[in-house]
Amino acid sequence: MTDLQSQEPPPSTTHKRPLVTMRNVSKSFSSGTLALSDMSLTVEGGEFVSLLGPSGCGKSTALRIISGLGDVTTGSIDWPSSRINSKGLPDGDISFVFQEPTLMPWQTVFGNVYLPLRLKGVSKADASDAITAALETVGLKDFAKAYPRELSGGMKMRVSIARALVTKPKLLLMDEPFAALDEITRQKLNDDVLRLWRETGITVIFVTHSVFESAYLSNRIVVMKARPGRVHADFPLQTSLERGPLYRTSEEYRAACEKVSASLLEAIGGPEAAAMEMH
Numbered sequence: 001m002t003d004l005q006s007q008e009p010p011p012s013t014t015h016k017r018p019l020v021t022m023r024n025v026s027k028s029f030s031s032g033t034l035a036l037s038d039m040s041l042t043v044e045g046g047e048f049v050s051l052l053g054p055s056g057c058g059k060s061t062a063l064r065i066i067s068g069l070g071d072v073t074t075g076s077i078d079w080p081s082s083r084i085n086s087k088g089l090p091d092g093d094i095s096f097v098f099q100e101p102t103l104m105p106w107q108t109v110f111g112n113v114y115l116p117l118r119l120k121g122v123s124k125a126d127a128s129d130a131i132t133a134a135l136e137t138v139g140l141k142d143f144a145k146a147y148p149r150e151l152s153g154g155m156k157m158r159v160s161i162a163r164a165l166v167t168k169p170k171l172l173l174m175d176e177p178f179a180a181l182d183e184i185t186r187q188k189l190n191d192d193v194l195r196l197w198r199e200t201g202i203t204v205i206f207v208t209h210s211v212f213e214s215a216y217l218s219n220r221i222v223v224m225k226a227r228p229g230r231v232h233a234d235f236p237l238q239t240s241l242e243r244g245p246l247y248r249t250s251e252e253y254r255a256a257c258e259k260v261s262a263s264l265l266e267a268i269g270g271p272e273a274a275a276m277e278m279h
């Protein structure tokens with residue numbers, strides 16, 4: 001398929017059903033900060049949703065609450081189509097990728113990707129095929145024996161993504177995963193994530209500050225507002241083109257960036273407020 005041919009939807013978008021729902025979630029910290037106020041959001045299976053918004057609007061807090069790393073003050077998180085474990089989470093269905101790859105320096109790439117399965121009590125021999133498949137997905141099959149110190153920043157992030165994929169989660173939560181990388185590496189990893197989203201039908205919730213990144217990756221954008229954190233706008237971003245290098249220079253992508261940017265400006269409170277945010 002060429003980049004300009006019509007984009008096939010990933011398999012699961014053809015059978016959409018709610019995967020996770022944030023229902024009227026508010027979160028206040030003991031410091032008194034109201035990080036989220038009455039946030040409701042339903043993410044369907046197979047969606048690629050970007051959470052976009054100014055610093056401090058509660059994007060990471062929302063992601064952490066969905067993952068079970070943080071709890072709600074009021075409201076609830078529902079998993080309508082998953083079996084729930086004693087912690088109220090869908091067992092093994094969620095993976096998290098952070099901005100820092102957080103690899104164990106004393107372990108090889110193979111050992112790092114093995115970690116989630118080791119924690120589940122899977123033997124190395126039984127985990128081996130899944131680890132190799134995850135490394136293949138991120139293009140690192142030949143680096144299984146390398147140590148993190150031998151890898152570039154982009155490769156370390158690929159290992160972190162492979163580690164997130166090795167349990168075959170339904171939902172991948174990514175918190176500004178590429179913010180610390182150079183632009184070329186970031187673009188390559190954007191394309192890798194899109195490829196794995198298309199190939200596996202995984203659902204992705206992606207936190208970013210970048211209008212360009214969110215418009216490139218997502219088929220739905222949720223723009224958030226700060227003080228307190230809440231949803232400002234929630235809209236689909238469909239494209240007739242396959243997202244790839246040619247999409248980056250297309251009129252459609254330019255229009256998508258403009259739409260997202262206008263919504264973000266509104267959320268911040270207009271151009272004057274945006275200029276103040278930058279100082």
Ligand SMILES: Nc1ncnc2c1ncn2[C@@H]1O[C@H](COP(=O)(O)OP(=O)(O)OP(=O)(O)O)[C@@H](O)[C@H]1O
Nearest residue numbers: 029030031033035054055056057058059060061062
């Ligand atoms: N553990 C915490 N204790 C107290 N306040 C917190 C804590 N975590 C986050 N906050 C506050 O909650 C608000 C939302 O923070 P959060 O990190 O979710 O925002 P964000 O949109 O992800 O920001 P950024 O884009 O800068 O990462 C901020 O005011 C932040 O200072």
